[in-house]
Amino acid sequence: MRRPLIIANWKLHKGLEETKAYADRLKGALTDEPEYPNVDLAICPPFPLIHPLSEMLRESPVAVGAQNVSIRVEGAFTGEVGINQLKDTGAQIVILGHSERRNVFNETDDLIAEKLALVLTETNLTPVLCVGESLQVREKGEQAAFTTRQLESALHNVSDELAGRIVIAYEPIWAIGTGVNATPGDAQAMCKAIRQVFAARFGENAGSELRILYGGSIKPANWRDIFAGEDVDGGLVGGASLDATDFFALYQIALGS
Numbered sequence: 001m002r003r004p005l006i007i008a009n010w011k012l013h014k015g016l017e018e019t020k021a022y023a024d025r026l027k028g029a030l031t032d033e034p035e036y037p038n039v040d041l042a043i044c045p046p047f048p049l050i051h052p053l054s055e056m057l058r059e060s061p062v063a064v065g066a067q068n069v070s071i072r073v074e075g076a077f078t079g080e081v082g083i084n085q086l087k088d089t090g091a092q093i094v095i096l097g098h099s100e101r102r103n104v105f106n107e108t109d110d111l112i113a114e115k116l117a118l119v120l121t122e123t124n125l126t127p128v129l130c131v132g133e134s135l136q137v138r139e140k141g142e143q144a145a146f147t148t149r150q151l152e153s154a155l156h157n158v159s160d161e162l163a164g165r166i167v168i169a170y171e172p173i174w175a176i177g178t179g180v181n182a183t184p185g186d187a188q189a190m191c192k193a194i195r196q197v198f199a200a201r202f203g204e205n206a207g208s209e210l211r212i213l214y215g216g217s218i219k220p221a222n223w224r225d226i227f228a229g230e231d232v233d234g235g236l237v238g239g240a241s242l243d244a245t246d247f248f249a250l251y252q253i254a255l256g257s
Ligand code: PEP
Pocket: 009, 011, 171, 175, 176, 177, 178, 179, 215, 216, 217, 218, 236, 237, 238, 239, 240
């Protein structure tokens, strides 16, 4: 049985005061929830907020994570944040290969594969690997082939023993931050295709245990139908996660499904 997981990706938003207000609101909303809920929640704020947020959420079931990590571990790499700093902040997960990292900061498939291997072998963090096609690819009907290639490339260096720690987020680029979400049918079809690729690489068991998230303009209004997909195990949420009330609403929808 796969535990649903909903991750907030705050991107480059919020300061310390807003973070505190958000954490208070979320903790307040979670007070009436079961002590051991069967839906996992996580928030990935900008780097400087990871540690304060993980302190603020210490008594809550909400995990905190990073939106990226450097491939460099230590040394003269101005502006980078490495795995050792992440471990010290209280981060439990790390997003890798988000389309904004790939497209705005030119992260390649090879770099993302290296980062995934580094996180798996050198940390206990849960890597959330993002894959997904552009509008051009979708218009040609090549989304499954493209996403499969991206996935196989990222998994290139992963051993069978470590594969079980990976979470995958299917995020079609045309749906990220656009207000246009994938249809529930499209999200399900792509998550299923991803599961098949993972199963072919690591075995049926690993495939059936893999958690696959959908990401792209999730909102409380569209979430129930998307999350109903058999292979959709949760969401990676940008815009709607900036509001604690909306984020909590997504969680409640997942709890109720
Ligand atoms: C994201 O940033 O991963 C994302 C899916 O953003 P949004 O929900 O705003 O589309």
